Structure formats: C-alpha cells, structure tokens
Amino acid sequence: MGKKRYEMRFAGSGGQGVILASVILAEAAVISGLYTVQSQAYGPEARGGVSKAETILSSEKIWYSKVTHPDFLLALTQASLDAYTKTLADGAVVMMDDSLTLPKGVDRSRVISIPILRAAKEEVGKAFTANIVAVGAINAALRLFKDDILLEAVRRHIPAGTEEINKKALDIGAALIPQEQADVFAQKLG
Amino acid sequence: MAKTVLMQGNEAAVEGALAAGMRFFAGYPITPSTEIAEACALRLPQEGGKFIQMEDELASIAAVLGASAAGMKAMTATSGPGFSLMQENIGYGAMAEIPCVIIDVQRAGPSTGLPTSPSQGDYMQAKWGTHGDHPVIALSPATVLECYTLIVRAFNLAEKYRTPVIFLMDEIVGHMREGIELPDPNRLIINHRKMSFHDGANKQCYYVPEGKYVPAMKPFGQGERYNITGLAHDESGFPVNSSEIAGKLITRLLDKVEKNVDDITRVEEYAMDDAETAVVCFGGTTRAVMDAVLAARADGKKVGMFRPITVWPFPEKQLLARLPQLKRILMVEHNHGQMLLEVQRTVGGTLPVDFLGRVDGTVISPSDILAKLNETEGQSHAE
Numbered sequence: 066m067g068k069k070r071y072e073m074r075f076a077g078s079g080g081q082g083v084i085l086a087s088v089i090l091a092e093a094a095v096i097s098g099l100y101t102v103q104s105q106a107y108g109p110e111a112r113g114g115v116s117k118a119e120t121i122l123s124s125e126k127i128w129y130s131k132v133t134h135p136d137f138l139l140a141l142t143q144a145s146l147d148a149y150t151k152t153l154a155d156g157a158v159v160m161m162d163d164s165l166t167l168p169k170g171v172d173r174s175r176v177i178s179i180p181i182l183r184a185a186k187e188e189v190g191k192a193f194t195a196n197i198v199a200v201g202a203i204n205a206a207l208r209l210f211k212d213d214i215l216l217e218a219v220r221r222h223i224p225a226g227t228e229e230i231n232k233k234a235l236d237i238g239a240a241l242i243p244q245e246q247a248d249v250f251a252q253k254l255g
Numbered sequence: 256m257a258k259t260v261l262m263q264g265n266e267a268a269v270e271g272a273l274a275a276g277m278r279f280f281a282g283y284p285i286t287p288s289t290e291i292a293e294a295c296a297l298r299l300p301q302e303g304g305k306f307i308q309m310e311d312e313l314a315s316i317a318a319v320l321g322a323s324a325a326g327m328k329a330m331t332a333t334s335g336p337g338f339s340l341m342q343e344n345i346g347y348g349a350m351a352e353i354p355c356v357i358i359d360v361q362r363a364g365p366s367t368g369l370p371t372s373p374s375q376g377d378y379m380q381a382k383w384g385t386h387g388d389h390p391v392i393a394l395s396p397a398t399v400l401e402c403y404t405l406i407v408r409a410f411n412l413a414e415k416y417r418t419p420v421i422f423l424m425d426e427i428v429g430h431m432r433e434g435i436e437l438p439d440p441n442r443l444i445i446n447h448r449k450m451s452f453h454d455g456a457n458k459q460c461y462y463v464p465e466g467k468y469v470p471a472m473k474p475f476g477q478g479e480r481y482n483i484t485g486l487a488h489d490e491s492g493f494p495v496n497s498s499e500i501a502g503k504l505i506t507r508l509l510d511k512v513e514k515n516v517d518d519i520t521r522v523e524e525y526a527m528d529d530a531e532t533a534v535v536c537f538g539g540t541t542r543a544v545m546d547a548v549l550a551a552r553a554d555g556k557k558v559g560m561f562r563p564i565t566v567w568p569f570p571e572k573q574l575l576a577r578l579p580q581l582k583r584i585l586m587v588e589h590n591h592g593q594m595l596l597e598v599q600r601t602v603g604g605t606l607p608v609d610f611l612g613r614v615d616g617t618v619i620s621p622s623d624i625l626a627k628l629n630e631t632e633g634q635s636h637a638e
Contacts, residue, residue, distance in 0.1 A: 092261045104427075106371060127433075129545075129620065131618050
C-alpha cells in the first residue's frame with residue numbers, strides 16, 4: 066500500500082480494554098522493529114464513559130502523536146461507532162461489534178462486522194477478554210504481525226497465569242475473520 | 256545494541272529518576288500524572304527506596320523536602336491543581352536550598368479544568384507560582400526517551416544548585432507510548448550534592464566560600480544539629496532581620512541560576528541553519544511542529560524549529576543568536592500565550608512574532624501550524 070503512516074483508533078466504553086488493545090498492537094510493532102506511537106484519551110470515569118486509544122505504525126520516525134483520520138477503526142459501542150466513523154481516512158477499514166448499527170454513509174465494503182463481545186462471553190467464557198478477541202481479529206484481518214510476535218506482545222501485558230485464556234481469546238478472534246476477508250484488508254507496513 | 260522497549264512518558268520519567276538516584280517519592284495521584292505514582296509504588300521498594308501516598312499535595316511536597324534535607328534524592332509528581340497546592344513549599348525549598356524534583360504533567364485548566372486533556376497552561380506558574388523573588392529551573396521533555404534522559408538532568412541541576420527543579424511535562428508526552436532504547440545507566444552523568452560533615456564551628460550550615468554560590472549540604476539528622484527555615488537567615492540557618500544579610504542571601508539564591516545560565520539552559524534546533532522563519536515550541540507541542548516544519552521544508556520553505564529544553568530560565572541568549580537571520584517567529588503552545596511573552600521580551604519588537612495557541616483541551620495539529628505559517632506569509636506580502 067506504500068503508506069508511510071498507518072493510523073489506528075480503538076474506541077469503546079471505559080473498562081472494555083480498548084487502551085490495552087492499542088498498547089498490545091504498539092508492543093507488537095516494537096518487537097517487529099517498526100516505529101510506533103500509542104496514546105489514549107478517556108473521560109474522568111474509571112468505568113463507563115467514552116474511551117479512545119490510538120496506535121500509529123510507520124517505517125519512519127513518528128512525530129505528531131495524534132490520529133486525525135484513522136485508516137482503521139475498532140468500535141465496541143454505538144456511541145463510539147457513530148462518533149468516529151465521521152472522521153475516517155479514505156479507504157479506511159472499520160471493525161465493529163455486530164450488535165451495533167452501522168451509521169448511514171459508511172462504505173459497507175470496508176466494514177468488518179463480527180460478534181466480538183458475544184464470542185468473548187460465550188466462546189472464551191470471559192466477557193473481559195473482548196479486547197484480546199478484537200486484537201486477534203484485527204491481526205487476522207489486517208495481517209500486521211506474525212502470530213508469534215502478537216502472542217509475545219499479549220504476553221507482555223497480561224497477568225501471569227492468564228496466558229492460556231488470552232491465547233484462546235486471540236485464536237477465537239482470528240477465527241471470526243474469513244480467509245477471503247483477510248485477503249481484501251491485508252496491510253503492508255515497513 | 257540496546258533492546259527497544261515500549262514505554263509511556265510517565266513511566267520513562269520514573270525510570271530516569273531511579274537511574275539518577277531518586278529513592279524517595281511522596282505524592283497524591285492525579286490525572287494525567289497518576290502512572291508516575293503507580294510506577295514509583297512498584298519500583299521504589301525494588302530499588303530499596305520509599306514510596307508514600309500522602310493525604311494531599313501540600314503534605315507531598317513537605318515530605319519530599321524533608322526526605323531531601325535528610326539526604327535522599329526525592330521527587331513528587333502532580334498536575335495543575337496539585338501544582339497550585341505545592342507552591343508555598345516550593346518557595347520554602349528555594350529559600351532553604353533543598354534540592355528536589357517536582358513533576359507537573361500539565362492538563363487543561365484553570366481549576367480542575369479538563370482532567371484528561373492536554374495543556375501547557377502552567378508555564379508561567381512554574382516560574383511565578385510561588386511568591387517572592389526566587390530561583391527557578393524548569394525543564395520540558397518532548398519525547399518518551401527525553402522523559403528519561405532529561406529527568407536525570409533535572410536531578411543533576413537540583414543537586415548541583417541546591418534548588419527545587421520543575422520537570423514540566425504535559426499530557427501529550429506523559430500519556431504517550433513510544434519504543435525507546437534505554438541508555439546504559441553506567442554511562443549516565445550523575446551529580447550528587449556537595450556534602451559537609453563535622454566541619455567545625457567556623458563552617459556554618461549555609462557557609463558559602465567567597466566567589467561561590469552554593470553551600471555544601473549537611474544531611475539533617477546526622478551529626479551536627481542545625482536550623483532550617485523559610486525566613487531570611489544567616490549562615491547559621493537562624494532567622495535574621497538584617498536587610499544587609501537578607502539582601503545578600505536573596506541575591507545569592509538568584510545568582511545561583513543567573514550566573515550559571517550557560518550551564519543550565521539547553522535548546523534543540525532543527526533546520527535552523529538557513530531558516531528565515533523559526534517556529535518556537537516546547538514539550539509535547541514539538542511533535543506537531545516537527546511534522547509541520549518537515550512539510551514546509553519539503554515545500555521549499557525556509558522554516559526551522561527552535562525548542563527550549565530548559566524552559567526556565569528562558570534561553571534568551573540562544574534565541575538572540577538566531578535573530579539576525581530571521582524574518583518571522585511563530586510561537587506555538589497549548590495555552591493562551593505564555594512563552595510568547597518571553598519570546599516577545601527577548602525579540603524586543605525587532606521581528607514580527609505570530610502566535611498559535613489552544614485552550615480547549617484539543618491538540619494543535621501539523622496542518623493548523625502550516626495554515627498559520629501560510630497565513631502570516633500572506634499577511635506580510637500584503638503589507
């Protein structure tokens with residue numbers, strides 16, 4: 066794709082772990098030798114409220130650390146989907162939980178609507194693993210990092226003893242993406 | 256090659272402080288500085304240090320001064336509302352010559368303002384927040400790596416000049432994560448305060464040899480007893496009402512910084528050699544300015560970046576050196592025009608100084624800066 070700077074935004078409500086999801090992808094970028102900047106914004110509440118995190122990937126030194134028009138958006142709540150689909154870059158990929166309603170005017174051919182929250186609750190068995198399910202799905206769709214690098218990135222940010230359930234969440238997330246979809250959305254970085 | 260690690264600005268400041276020898280932290284967590292207290296709570300016990308969560312910011316700075324007087328390298332971290340509460344004892348630290356580092360991760364104010372939004376509105380407060388004429392050193396990092404390296408320098412300056420040093424961060428840099436290669440701690444230059452023990456009756460606790468500015472420090476609670484006070488005092492540390500002694504003391508305190516300004520002030524310049532327009536910025540704002548300057552250069556425009564790393568004292572000598580080549584200055588900062596006043600004072604009306612600021616808690620983007628550069632260019636053609 067030849068784009069120097071790949072901007073990713075992760076949005077949901079406080080407590081859903083979208084900040085950790087963005088940190089894990091930034092960690093995978095560091096392990097891969099890419100430049101990355103990760104940042105976050107959230108409301109004053111510890112739970113609930115809007116939570117937004119951003120990761121920028123590049124093969125070159127990154128200065129400006131904020132995302133203005135994301136090339137990728139993950140939305141786990143209706144409020145965040147409605148708000149952030151308004152500022153997408155041309156050709157941006159949107160990944161949304163399939164319980165949400167896509168706002169009018171968004172290019173459906175670039176939307177991945179999958180049951181992230183349900184898969185975490187019912188297939189992994191823990192609702193709080195939704196962010197890791199999302200990370201697995203994102204990497205399967207965009208093919209950003211090798212599987213072992215992503216697993217290592219996850220491992221660096223989870224409590225000891227939770228490796229197995231997080232590995233399961235990653236795999237279940239990846240399985241939500243059909244092969245043909247991954248061929249469409251794959252990115253080439255660095 | 257050193258290993259690259261993903262680290263947040265707030266965390267890097269803690270690792271740098273530990274490398275500088277910081278072994279005492281007292282604080283009251285506040286967004287966007289909270290990760291500093293969290294990291295200190297985890298890391299200080301591992302390094303044999305002490306972490307205390309205090310009841311508020313007044314107590315935090317008081318505990319830090321006490322720990323430092325007793326011989327520890329000590330720091331606290333806060334944001335605007337807490338920085339306001341600390342001001343009284345920051346002045347005490349300057350008067351009693353107690354080295355310490357105070358991190359202010361700025362957020363949008365005034366008052367409790369916008370807790371999670373970026374700002375640089377405490378720039379003037381860092382200099383003038385506490386009353387009376389007093390020495391101030393303040394440093395401001397622009398990258399995660401610099402949060403590490405520059406806080407080492409903050410401790411070094413605090414120790415060398417026996418004065419509180421403000422580490423003026425902002426939400427942009429504090430909450431940002433980047434991949435960095437941590438420096439080898441064995442290769443860092445680390446200063447320690449000059450100590451004096453049992454010097455005998457003639458060497459008072461604030462005795463300063465002729466031609467010097469900084470007294471050696473006796474660790475409080477070891478050996479000789481002495482007095483520490485915020486009142487004007489003589490070399491024994493006891494209060495005096497003599498205008499002569501008070502005048503000499505305050506002048507010496509100010510001279511510690513003013514006579515050593517070349518040792519203290521640092522700037523970073525990018526593409527300034529042939530620049531006709533200088534974009535002046537500090538801290539997290541530098542990120543957007545660098546992208547704007549790179550874009551302007553790619554467009555063939557002679558634009559450079561001038562960044563005070565030492566923000567107090569303002570590096571006027573370095574800016575004055577650039578004035579003959581410049582046609583215009585653009586000051587960009589996340590406030591209503593604070594460093595702008597220092598730039599205007601330095602320039603003294605010899606050049607047009609334009610300003611781009613922000614007080615709504617959002618971040619100035621590279622395109623905002625490019626638009627302002629084009630706008631001022633258009634204006635000067637019209638004149």
